[in-house]
Each structure stands twice: as C-alpha cells, then as structure tokens.
Amino acid sequence: MEYEEVTPKSYPVNLIKKDWTQRKLYYTSPAKSMPDAVNNMEVLDDDIWIVTNPKSGTTWMQELVWLLMNDCNFETALSKDLELRSPYLEFDFMIHRNVERALKPVQELPSPRIIKSHLSLALLPAQLWQKKPKVIYVFRDPKDAWISNYYHFVNFGFQYGKTLEQYMDELLEKEAPKRDPILHAFEFYQLRNEPWVYYTSYNLMKQDLRKVIEDLCKFLNKSVTEQQMERLLKHLSFEEMKKNPTTNHRWEYAQVQHPNRGKEVHNFIRSGKIGGHKEELKPEQIEKADRFIEGRLQESQVTLEQLLVLK
Ligand code: PPS
Numbered sequence: 001m002e003y004e005e006v007t008p009k010s011y012p013v014n015l016i017k018k019d020w021t022q023r024k025l026y027y028t029s030p031a032k033s034m035p036d037a038v039n040n041m042e043v044l045d046d047d048i049w050i051v052t053n054p055k056s057g058t059t060w061m062q063e064l065v066w067l068l069m070n071d072c073n074f075e076t077a078l079s080k081d082l083e084l085r086s087p088y089l090e091f092d093f094m095i096h097r098n099v100e101r102a103l104k105p106v107q108e109l110p111s112p113r114i115i116k117s118h119l120s121l122a123l124l125p126a127q128l129w130q131k132k133p134k135v136i137y138v139f140r141d142p143k144d145a146w147i148s149n150y151y152h153f154v155n156f157g158f159q160y161g162k163t164l165e166q167y168m169d170e171l172l173e174k175e176a177p178k179r180d181p182i183l184h185a186f187e188f189y190q191l192r193n194e195p196w197v198y199y200t201s202y203n204l205m206k207q208d209l210r211k212v213i214e215d216l217c218k219f220l221n222k223s224v225t226e227q228q229m230e231r232l233l234k235h236l237s238f239e240e241m242k243k244n245p246t247t248n249h250r251w252e253y254a255q256v257q258h259p260n261r262g263k264e265v266h267n268f269i270r271s272g273k274i275g276g277h278k279e280e281l282k283p284e285q286i287e288k289a290d291r292f293i294e295g296r297l298q299e300s301q302v303t304l305e306q307l308l309v310l311k
Contacts, residue, residue, distance in 0.1 A: 004029040012129040026178040043127035046112040053181040055148035056140035057202040081251035086114040121187040132196040137188040140202035142181040143277040151266040157258030182296035201308040238272040
C-alpha cells in the first residue's frame with residue numbers, strides 16, 4: 001500500500017499539549033479530501049468510538065460493546081454481521097475511494113452509534129475532541145498485530161504470494177515508520193485518566209475478560225446479570241468467536257474485489273495469542289522489529305508494559 005502525508009485542518013490542542021505541526025500523519029493514497037471530510041464530520045454525544053491500531057482486538061471489543069449497549073441481544077449478534085452493527089469508519093473509502101459516500105454507513109447508523117476506527121487521534125473528527133463522547137482504545141503488541149495483518153491481507157489478496165518474512169521486511173522499512181503503532185497508542189494512553197476514555201489492552205482482555213466487562217459496564221453505565229455475564233464470556237471466547245459467521249468479517253471480505261482474494265484462506269479470528277509472533281518469526285526478525293518498537297518507545301518515553309497496562 002502507498003501512503004501520503006496529510007495535514008489535518010485542526011489538531012487536538014485542547015487534549016494534549018505538544019507541537020502538533022511536527023506530528024507526521026499519513027493516509028493510504030490517494031487520500032483525496034477524506035481527511036477533511038472526517039475532520040468536519042458530526043460527532044454525536046452518545047457515540048461510542050472504538051479506536052485501535054489494526055489487528056489489536058478491535059472486533060473482540062466491538063462485539064462486547066455492541067452487546068452491552070443492546071441489552072445482550074445475542075440473537076441479533078448471531079444473525080447480523082458485526083460490520084453492519086458497528087461500522088469501520090474508513091472502510092467504504094478504502095474500497096471505493098469516493099468521499100461522497102464514504103461516511104454514509106456511519107452517518108446512517110441509529111444512535112447510539114458504535115464506530116470503529118484505526119485513525120490516529122489527530123485524524124479523528126474535530127468534534128470528538130470537543131464533545132468528548134465515549135472513546136475506547138485497545139492496544140496490542142505490534143509484533144502480534146503485524147503478523148495478524150499479514151494473514152488478513154493474504155486473505156484479501158493484497159499480500160498473496162508474499163512470505164511473512166518479505167512482508168515484515170517491507171513493513172518495517174516502509175509502512176511502520178508512517179503508521180507508527182506506538183505513537184498511535186501513546187496519544188490515547190496520555191488520555192487514559194479522562195472520564196470519557198477507556199484505555200485497555202489485548203493482554204488485559206485475555207487475562208481477565210470478566211474484569212474488562214465489569215469495567216466497561218461502569219464506563220458505559222450498563223449492568224449485566226450473572227447469567228448474562230456467563231453468556232457474554234462464552235460468546236466472546238476465542239473458540240465461539242472463531243466459529244461465529246457474524247464476527248469473522250465475511251461482509252467486509254465480500255466487498256474486496258482483489259483478483260487474488262481468497263487464493264489462500266485464513267480465518268479472520270485466527271490464532272488469538274499473546275506473543276504468537278515468537279512461533280512465526282525468526283529471532284533476527286524479532287530483533288529487527290523490537291529495535292523499531294524500542295526506538296519509538298524511547299521517543300515517547302514510555303514502555304511496552306505501560307502501553308499494555310501491565311505496569
Ligand atoms: S481488525 O481487522 O483491525 O479489526 O482486526 P482486530 O479485530 O483488531 O484483530 C484481529 C485479531 O484479534 C483476534 N481476536 C481474538 N483473540 C482472542 N479472543 C477473541 N475472542 C478474539 N477475537 C478476535 C483475532 O484472532 C486476530 O488476531 P490473530 O493473531 O490474527 O489471531
């Protein structure tokens with residue numbers, strides 16, 4: 001994928017004090033007027049925004065939040081694709097490159113809207129920084145997220161024919177410096193104590209999902225009975241989500257028209273591990289990835305454990 005640098009019309013100066021003009025931001029090319037359209041977009045007070053780096057547990061969190069916000073309506077959750085219940089803000093534009101229609105799936109959604117985005121804080125709508133609707137952020141070790149992305153893009157056809165090793169080399173050289181997952185997370189990490197922000201990690205969800213559900217209930221002013229909790233824990237387990245057609249992005253997959261789509265198939269909910277990269281990457285590749293990550297962590301003066309909320 002090609003990326004182009006974009007300059008937002010405004011920055012979240014009221015949230016984080018820094019020289020935002022030095023913050024390099026990128027969109028997949030051609031970005032057209034999409035950054036401005038998003039910057040100008042209307043945000044509703046009762047919106048819930050789920051923001052992540054790609055492949056960090058977004059779907060898992062969306063399914064959980066959708067169920068909490070919809071009285072644990074498992075019947076609908078099991079019959080309607082998650083992408084239609086909780087749309088991905090950038091998806092339509094990624095497929096059609098047409099700004100006119102790009103935001104419609106979100107604009108036409110009934111309230112309260114549960115919106116997924118991978119955009120950096122400064123590329124999100126300006127009204128989000130002013131109105132401060134509920135924002136949920138999930139962080140995952142970028143090495144596991146990158147591997148997950150490789151299989152996802154092989155599936156879509158974009159990376160078909162490329163080895164994981166080739167993908168990682170190209171990613172670390174070209175894409176990761178532009179779509180820096182550490183700075184993406186750090187900007188939300190800095191907001192973690194704001195009452196309108198819930199910051200968590202893939203690790204915390206794996207370690208104790210019940211606790212995350214309880215925390216989210218407080219954050220969203222919702223409650224669940226013990227019976228609903230038991231059902232949520234089962235429904236949201238890796239095994240159940242892996243076999244659930246509505247959480248495996250089949251709707252999204254059908255929209256992608258790449259000629260190599262489906263030549264090699266990997267389930268969307270694939271391996272669901274912490275540290276799965278250790279089984280897939282050679283030690284020298286892990287070192288290379290760690291060097292990139294470490295450099296970025298030092299720039300922000302934060303540790304991976306802090307971003308993963310393990311410290
Ligand atoms: S996307 O395309 O950015 O929205 O992808 P995202 O949903 O963020 O991340 C997909 C990865 O999350 C894993 N996942 C889970 N892990 C454990 N338990 C549950 N219930 C679960 N649901 C999704 C999914 O398997 C992808 O990770 P990998 O490493 O590829 O398995």
